[in-house]
Amino acid sequence: MNKTPILAALLALLPIASSCATRIEVELEGTWHGNWTSGPAAGSLDVTFSGKRSFGDMTLYNVSLVASGPTCTSGEDRGAGDRTAAFRVDDVRFAVRMTGGPPGASDGIFHFDGALIGTREIDGSYVLTSGSCPACTCGMGDSGSWTLLK
Amino acid sequence: MSGLHLRHGGLGIVDSLEVRDRVPATPARRRTGGLIFVAGCFMVLGPAAPALAGIGEGNGEIGVDYAIQRLDSGLEVGSGGRPSLRAGQHVTGSLQWEGQVTRISVEEEPLPGAARKVTLSFALANLVYNFHPRRGVVPYVLAGMGLAKTDLEAVGLSSGDTQTAYQIAGGSRFFFGERGAAALRIELSILGNDAFEHSYFHYSIAAGFTFRLGREPT
Numbered sequence: 304m305n306k307t308p309i310l311a312a313l314l315a316l317l318p319i320a321s322s323c324a325t326r327i328e329v330e331l332e333g334t335w336h337g338n339w340t341s342g343p344a345a346g347s348l349d350v351t352f353s354g355k356r357s358f359g360d361m362t363l364y365n366v367s368l369v370a371s372g373p374t375c376t377s378g379e380d381r382g383a384g385d386r387t388a389a390f391r392v393d394d395v396r397f398a399v400r401m402t403g404g405p406p407g408a409s410d411g412i413f414h415f416d417g418a419l420i421g422t423r424e425i426d427g428s429y430v431l432t433s434g435s436c437p438a439c440t441c442g443m444g445d446s447g448s449w450t451l452l453k
Numbered sequence: 454m455s456g457l458h459l460r461h462g463g464l465g466i467v468d469s470l471e472v473r474d475r476v477p478a479t480p481a482r483r484r485t486g487g488l489i490f491v492a493g494c495f496m497v498l499g500p501a502a503p504a505l506a507g508i509g510e511g512n513g514e515i516g517v518d519y520a521i522q523r524l525d526s527g528l529e530v531g532s533g534g535r536p537s538l539r540a541g542q543h544v545t546g547s548l549q550w551e552g553q554v555t556r557i558s559v560e561e562e563p564l565p566g567a568a569r570k571v572t573l574s575f576a577l578a579n580l581v582y583n584f585h586p587r588r589g590v591v592p593y594v595l596a597g598m599g600l601a602k603t604d605l606e607a608v609g610l611s612s613g614d615t616q617t618a619y620q621i622a623g624g625s626r627f628f629f630g631e632r633g634a635a636a637l638r639i640e641l642s643i644l645g646n647d648a649f650e651h652s653y654f655h656y657s658i659a660a661g662f663t664f665r666l667g668r669e670p671t
Contacts (some may be wrong), residue, residue, distance in 0.1 A: 358605060359612050359648060359651075361605065361607055361612060363529065363569070386569065387564050387608060389607035389608040389609075394610055396610055397608060398564045398608055412566070414566055414609075416609070
């Protein structure tokens with residue numbers, strides 16, 4: 304049996320296999336658009352990652368969030384965090400403090416836990432970790448799920 | 454002109470104190486000049502002299518100290534405290550090997566539950582060169598190498614790496630009494646470690662106590 308064609312085919316496949324093994328560099332920086340759902344409620348979600356910093360094999364970002372929904376009286380809820388977004392391999396975590404609540408009210412802090420799917424989609428869940436969110440008007444509730452696309 | 458002056462002439466020979474201002478030197482002036490000469494000799498020859506005090510050749514040493522350490526800016530957490538345990542042996546009056554283990558953990562929490570935490574654990578072997586300028590004071594410089602374990606946490610994600618560690622430092626031991634076996638140890642150091650394909654450098658100042666293990670040096 305002539306093995307030359309088989310060897311030639313294997314050699315030709317080597318660069319393809321090598322490129323598949325190389326991890327594609329994913330950049331979160333920029334604004335991602337998507338939506339959130341919490342039970343029957345749903346709305347849109349814009350998240351901006353900025354101020355990229357290396358932290359070991361992770362990357363930290365500043366994060367700002369704008370959420371809207373059918374129950375928003377003021378149109379949208381806003382939150383932000385300074386170096387409170389972390390990205391490693393395909394895990395994305397970020398936390399934001401919601402702004403705009405009544406004076407003296409406690410902070411509303413949400414934690415978002417997501418996974419990168421491909422290079423342009425993040426899916427995950429969120430939890431309100433501060434017990435209450437006086438600033439929130441869009442009905443995101445205590446927990447829910449989210450999707451962002453770039 | 455006060456102090457030293459040049460004798461008139463082409464060669465410019467420096468006068469001694471004895472002929473300064475053409476006034477014969479008093480005995481007190483002679484003693485002062487002698488003391489300055491002896492102090493100068495000690496300053497020059499002190500570092501090369503054999504052990505006069507402190508630990509002594511063949512003796513062991515053990516100590517603890519606490520450093521205020523500024524972590525590399527790439528680690529995003531500022532400063533923290535770092536306790537150390539050291540033990541070693543003086544191979545000669547000047548040369549010493551020393552093992553050191555030390556750990557620092559610094560955390561910043563910009564939002565509740567979104568903490569960044571850095572934990573560095575070092576195990577180092579140091580080569581120390583001791584000087585003996587005078588009894589009871591033992592300055593030193595050291596260089597060390599070893600391993601460092603780097604653990605990072607950010608917003609619930611965690612990561613770790615273990616790679617090479619290195620250190621350069623300088624300091625001094627101040628013994629309590631000329632025959633004392635215990636000393637205050639002050640040290641400035643730069644600790645370095647490799648992790649995640651980066652090199653990190655941390656500056657620190659440390660103070661602690663160190664103890665001689667063995668007979669009193671002669």
